Amino acid sequence: MINAVGREIPDEILEITGKEPFQGNYYRDDVPMTKIGPTIRPVMNNQKSKLVANIREALIKCEAHDGMTVSFHHHFRDGDLIVNMVMKEIHDMGLKDITICATSLGKAHAPLVPMIEDGTITGIESSGVRGAIGEAISQGKLKKLAIMRSHGGRVRALTTGESHVDIAFIGAPTSDDYGNLRGIGGKADCGVLSYAIVDGNHADYCVAITDCLVPYPNFPAHIAQTKVDYVCVVDEIGIPSKIASGAAKPTTDQRKLLMAQYCTDVVVNTPWFKEGFSYQTGVGGASIASTQYLAEIMRERNIHMGFGVGGLTKAMCQLLDDGMARVLLDVQDFDLDAVKNLKNVNHHRIPAGVYANPLNKGAVVNKLDYVVLASLEVDVHFNCNVVVGSDGMITGAQGGHPDTAQGAKCAIVICPLMQGRIPAICTDVTTVTTPGESIDVVVTDYGVAVNPARPDILEALKAADCVPLKTIEELRDIAYSIVGKPEKVEFEDRVVGIIEARDGTIIDVVRQIKEI
Template identity: 70%
Template sequence: MKNAVGRDIPEKILKETKKEVFKGTYVKDNYEYKKGAPKIRTLSDPTRSKLVKDIHEALVKCGIKDGMTISFHHHFREGDYVVNMVMEEIHKMGIKDITISASSLGKANDPIVPYIEDGTITCIHSSGVRGKIGEAISNGKLKKLAIMRSHGGRVRAVETGEVHIDIAFIGAPTCDDYGNMRAVGGKSDCGVLSYAMVDAEYADKVVAITDCLVPFPNIPASISMVNVDYVCVVDEIGNPQKIATGAAKPTTDVRKLMMADYCTKFVINTPYFKEGFSYQTGVGGASIASTISLGKVMEERGIHMGLGLGGITTPMCDLLERGLCEKIVDTQDFDLGAIESIKNNPKHIEISASEYANPFNKGAYVNKLDFVILASLEVDVNFNCNVVVGSDGVITGAQGGHPDTAAGAKCTIIIAPLLQGRIPVICSNVTTVTTPGETVDVVITDYGVAINPKRKDLIEAMKGVDLPFKTIEELRDIAYKMAGAPDPVEFEDRVVGIIEARDGSIIDVVRKIKSRT
């Protein structure tokens, strides 16, 4: 059955998942539902300890068994050890048929691939996957369908009860013996624990894993002891060097700087660029460069950002320090500068992933965004974006907050080079739709700027603005003229994963890649 972005979703998949096809970004506004709830085992005897001696004991006490759903967060990014440690122990115990529900998985988690192959792990829910896990799923090694959800979509799935987490393992930079977790003050600081908050509230069993046990009470806590069953101390929860890198040097790539300048010029000519505007960017070189160049204009004109949202990097914190930004509201820290900022600056505030982006609560921060500046692997002539599946058909990225912020922001801007190597980023049809074109307003490339034709107001606002405006089809044609039109990647019929829209409907499917000889 064809969905609202023209993708044919096989009946078999709709039946198997009991899901609907995507019908539009805002069709579930005003939707009523009753939340799911965890099963709680109380602790009222003050002499009972939550400390367990190792992960094995935690698993035993939590009643690990075949078929369970185990959850993780990805705040330790490419430095994460927690997923691998826990899965290694589950594997050793001979447990099978585990569903991993992760806020995201990266290359750091490559070591779990053998557990996919031997049936320890049979299902993965994530915002995306990179490295060998992506290759394994695209080659059909995972027994059940992989489900890719945005950050907001994941919270929705857990809060509605669609996903029920049996045991949540939450890596915590610091924790006390009663389970109060903080993301700062330890040896592997990650700044915030936003993505893990829903796990703590909705999982039947919650295990804190830390490498820095601190005296009680460890407050103000990101995750409170009232939701934590056990505390497990290990030697290392991650590699601090990979959890928080130094601030990325501002890009010197002239192509990216040019696109950043185009972006700033576009932003300041919209009606939304006024005192108190709200803003989010991704962490690509061009996005960060556009924050820096926008800062200069803000200073010149005396315009202040009321809210800086999202995954945070040093350039955003610099705006806060300089008094150009009033508040930073944070769900993920990408570098040491961002972590230092949340430790020291009271105007830099941690929120939950639900507050950030959940489409099924009573209003999330993304709905209040004026601008979001994002990247994309591919954008097609219908403005649909693909941020999950590489142009070669292999899963290699993550939705993250892309669909959430695009749906929420008044002005969604994609910055992308026209060609990535030889691959046209602007194309006729994206390999996989992960963010619907109806939520994408502007595409900025090194060869021109295209405004979504349905945004007549933005087209009007840009009259007389000196930018190389083109239609999206013109951009595609330039790309194909330089690189040649790409041959379509060949897939087999078997569906290996589904891409969920924010509301849980199916926006696209990912098929097994044809074996290549």
């Protein structure tokens, strides 16, 4: 069946998954739905200790079994040690047919590949998969369909019961013996535990893993004792230097600075840039530079940000400290400055569901004026691909891309016209991960294109005469004139993964890569 972004979703896939094809951004708006709760074991006995000696004991007590689903969060980013630690134990116990439901998986998790190959892991649900696991999925090594969903989509899936977690493993920088968890105060601080909060609410069992046990009560808890079954103390849960991998020096790459300047010019010349505006940006060099340019103009014009949201960096926290932003809402910290900045009383932690779940009574992203995003590819329909590389290999993550792009009044994607010899602006993206209807402006090093569905933005930018405006087709043609029109990547027929839209419909599928 052809879905609303023109992608063919095989009937067989719709049948296996029980899902519908993507029908447009607002398909499930105002449609009644029921939430699903977990099956829990109440702790009434005040003699019961939640402490377990090791992960094996936790797994046994949580009734680990073949075919179960275990979940993890990615707040430790490339410094995460929890996923490999737990999965090694599961592997050593001889358990099979495990599904991992992670908020994201990255390069740190390459040791899982042999477990995919030997049938320990047969399912993966994640916002994206980088590195060797992505390659393994693209090569068809994972038995079941991989499911890629956004941060907001994951909360939705757990809340509706589309996805059910048997045991959630929550790495916590600090915990007390009764499972009050905090993102700070330990050896491997990640600041917030926002992505794991839904796991605490919806998994049958919840195991906290910490390397810093603190006296009871570890308050204020970011995940409370009422959600946690067991606490396991290990030597090390994360590598601090790799957790804060966003702590890069400001970029000196002029191409990124050029795009950052265009991006800022777009922001400050559109109608929502006024006192109290809201803003989200990412961790890339151009995004951070754009925030710095924006800060200069905010100071010049005495305009203050009402709130900033998202994965946060030093650049955003600086705005708060300088009084240029009123409030920050935090779901993830990309550098240690952002972690430290949580001391600021106006820097608030929010759960991933509050941030981006499309099927609650209104997520924070709905209140965004601007979001600045990146993309591997953008096509002439403004569809974005942030998951599958132009070589057909799974290599990225949706993260909050589809959530914020849909929510924001002005969603800006920064994307160099060419990635090496690959045209990033193209006729059709390899895989649609964010629908074009969510994307308003595309900023490249060769010019800026506005989605024709947004004549208001186009008029504002024309009137300001601030950036080189092009149509998206013109940008594509420039790219093709320089590097040529790329041949389509060849895939096998077999579908190895699905890309969920925010609402759980299927926006695209990922097929097995063809070996050359």
